[in-house]
Amino acid sequence: MSTNRQAASASIWRAPVLFAILAALFVLEGTVRNGMFSGSWNTSLAILNMGLISAITALGVNMQWGYAGLFNVGVVGFLALGGLAPVLISTQPVEGAWEAGGPRLLIALAAAVGTLALAAQVRKRLPKWRGLAVTAVLIGGFIIYRWLFDPAATAIEANNPARHGNIGGLGLPVLLSWAVGGVFAAAAAWAVGKVALGLRSDYLAIATLGIGEIIVAVLKNEDWLARGVKNVTTIPRPVPFEIQLQRNPEFLELANSWGMAASTASGIWVKLCYMLLFLVVLLSIILLAELALKSPWGRMMRAIRDNETAAEAMGKDVTARHLQVFILGSAVIGIAGAMMITLDGLMAPVGYNPLRYTFLIWVMVIVGGSGNNWGAVLGAVLIWFLWIKAEIWGPELIALLTSPMPDGNLKAHLLASAAHMRFIAMGLVLLLVLRFAPRGLVPEK
Amino acid sequence: MSDSHYLSATGMRGGYGKADILDNCTLTVDKGQIAVIVGPNGAGKSTAMKAVFGMLHLRQGRVTLDGEDITALSPQDRVKKGMGFVPQVNNVFPSMSVEENLEMGAFIRENDIRTTMEQVFDLFPVLKDKRRQPAGELSGGQRQQVAVGRALMTQPRLLMLDEPTAGVSPIVMDELFDRIIEIARSGISILMVEQNARQALEIADIGYVLVQGANRYTDTGQALLADPEVRRTFLGG
Amino acid sequence: MDILNAVVAILNFVVIPAAAYGAQLALGALGVTLIYGILRFSNFAHGDTMAFGTAVTILATWGLQALGISLGPLPTALLALPVGIAATAAMVLATDRTVYRFYRAQKAKPIILVMASVGVMFLMNGFTRLLIGVDEQRFADGARFIMDVRSFRELTGLKEGLAFKTTQGLTIVIAVIVVWALFWFLNRTKSGKAMRAYSDNEDLALLSGIDPEKVVRMTWIIAAALATIAGTLYGLDKAFKPFNYFQILLPIFAAAIVGGLGNPVGAIAGGFLVAFSEVAVTYPWLKIAGYLFPDWQPGGLLQLLGTEYKFAVSFVILIVVLLFRPTGLFRGKSV
Ligand SMILES: Nc1ncnc2c1ncn2[C@@H]1O[C@H](COP(=O)(O)OP(=O)(O)OP(=O)(O)O)[C@@H](O)[C@H]1O
């Protein structure tokens, strides 16, 4: 009994203490300048902002894993799809792009969706020859689609290719595009989940791995969509530009009163603005998630997770519930993806590396404590901080360790490969936490 | 003393989780004899068999084989001591041929197994014809024969059968019972669970009626069959 | 004559490359399917296991080359393979000891093992980078061609040429030998049968006295050998780049699932199905159409999908199988 109470009281203090330690790390980064920290608030806040976006991504993954035990290995794809939203919604329309092939493109996409829908209907309705009929529908639809699509895409890409060559955006507010990013990711999740849920748990993992790779491939190669590897750099900002601030006399005065150079102060100001925006999104999502968890729906989700067979026996439609939570989680990931592109001001598809954007997020969730939203946030920000700092600490550590060694090939090799140590370190962290503290830093209540 | 029996499992208590399924359950078999366990569904018959075979953690009780305490031994080690077990379900390797199933039965044997295999084929001639066929493609009755044959491959001194006639037509069932008697005649002790209580008790040297994990009646097969109380409650009149 | 040219072109651009690629996928999928059959989880670290094995093999190859040892027309890497296999086997056995065994003893859900394999993937990825870096490495030496385009033209007088690379021929020959050896092992030896028995019915295997840990160890060693061989052949045929080995995971999983997870014959069939579909779908058929229908002037290249989307082919195959027959064409383990 007493040990129980001890454990309970420990867990009450656990999360605040861990968050305090985390805050201290960021303060150190912002104030102390030595071999380990940069002493720059700009650096510290930059890490924090990306950490907050990672936290939102981790929340999405945590919904899928922590609430339902679904293993999404395509996080990178859902992030990338969300990132497409700012490009399509918020960049300025490209002159001549719509005239070049917009309507035809839309018809082509409609034909593609129609083909899939028809195939699904054929599969459901036809008593015999299903496989053959579905194949015929798909092949026919594909030919029509390509016939419509190819000229349209070519025409759009030929429209001022040096500067644009893409379909362009709608010029709507960038904050709106965050929600749209969530919708994009949710749609993809619906399609994948429809197929892969309800089968063995491994299958969803493999299917999401595939969809992740394909979404990134599409972004890299479909120049008409987001200029492919030529990148889109004109994503509008929801916050002022540093230059604008530096020209603003009021701000200069403020900077003066802080005792900072205008360039430093403007950087910090902008990052604080972003931070506030991100915090609002993060806290809203946590609030909604917590409310959902406490609702009958959330209780049912947990009942299903804890004992799928029993829930199924009680007549619960486990697959449908899983599909819901998979879509919701992916939507959150999509929102994070849109936010990330907004923060970067740049859509660069080559940057979507699964090791960084899928598996690092998983480390965050597992370390934080699967099933616990605050745990996911803590894990995300902490792991992101360590991941960034490991880039600096790793080589220094290796240099320290190898300093007694004579100069030579081996030493040079070890020094050169210090960067790869990050992967080994993250793999180790994942395995160690999974094994020795499977409930993570902040366990589920 | 209990140790005069070939197998004796006394005062077994245990289950799968917190709750005990077996409630002070005792089973004994003498050399070359047939012991039969009957009882309603969920009585814990299969659980008792698993306990005797070391597949279940016992909180209390003791199992001896030929006077030797085997309570702490793993199932594999019990196989080496001369016990063979045919589980109630999933008792063959479905994608492997009949012959390979028998080979796997003899996995722990280092010596030549061909004569044993011939003996099994003599006992169950169908299997010889189907020796190259995957066991998963056999009929239910044939599959039970494979299962029994697999357990015989280690040349056990004690053969444990959990409902060997489940899902088998009456004719094949009689046939199987005959084979089991034949096996017992060759000196092998048999402990089996049966749903077809009447026929099973006919051939039983000793019968156990198990209810909720506890021994309700224990007597010779004939005596149990003759007991009006047992007839009424467990044999359907 | 045009028909002959078309056949040669199909052989040259579709059949030969797809056969070699299919053999590589089949070997990879065999490893995945064996692990699935015995340990009952999809091993996400398999691609990086292939990369690790190949990296060690490449290092050993360089060592042999430095010593002046070569195999004449055949790539030196063949001599180095045993080193790669041994190192990879040691590596996977170590991960089994330190990682997977714990979850096995716990009877953890398969998805936990999948997740652990992701951690292992990270580790192996890091080790491979440490060993050899992230850059592309070419390590094929010896004769480049069994048959090159010019000799083929001279030999046959056809307009269309045919090239058959040494690495392609080697891939196919080695794959045949390895598959034969594997099936001989599984079907003829006591240990191999024990593996199949364990995969079929774990509990009954235990009752029969089969030592599960021994079966598991054997499985890892075989999977390591298959992964190293598959990875080395893939690297010889294309080039070695660690990230490619992560990407090949998808076609390998697709192949294993198409064939039915846990079913070795299925894995081989699946490997070739995926490879042929991928090559056929991404190949521009214009030239061949030109031979067959000289009067037809199609608008495009007659390429169904750009090569950038070759992974989409695996994905579509995967989806179709999951929709219509989740246990795979050859009936693997239950859904
Ligand atoms: N693997 C298991 N885990 C948990 N409980 C189990 C397990 N197997 C059986 N039980 C429970 O133990 C009790 C006894 O089951 P057991 O299989 O021994 O019955 P039985 O007498 O063999 O019945 P039947 O005639 O239907 O085969 C049942 O209440 C059952 O629900």
Ligand SMILES: [Mg+2]
């Ligand atoms: Mg039973």
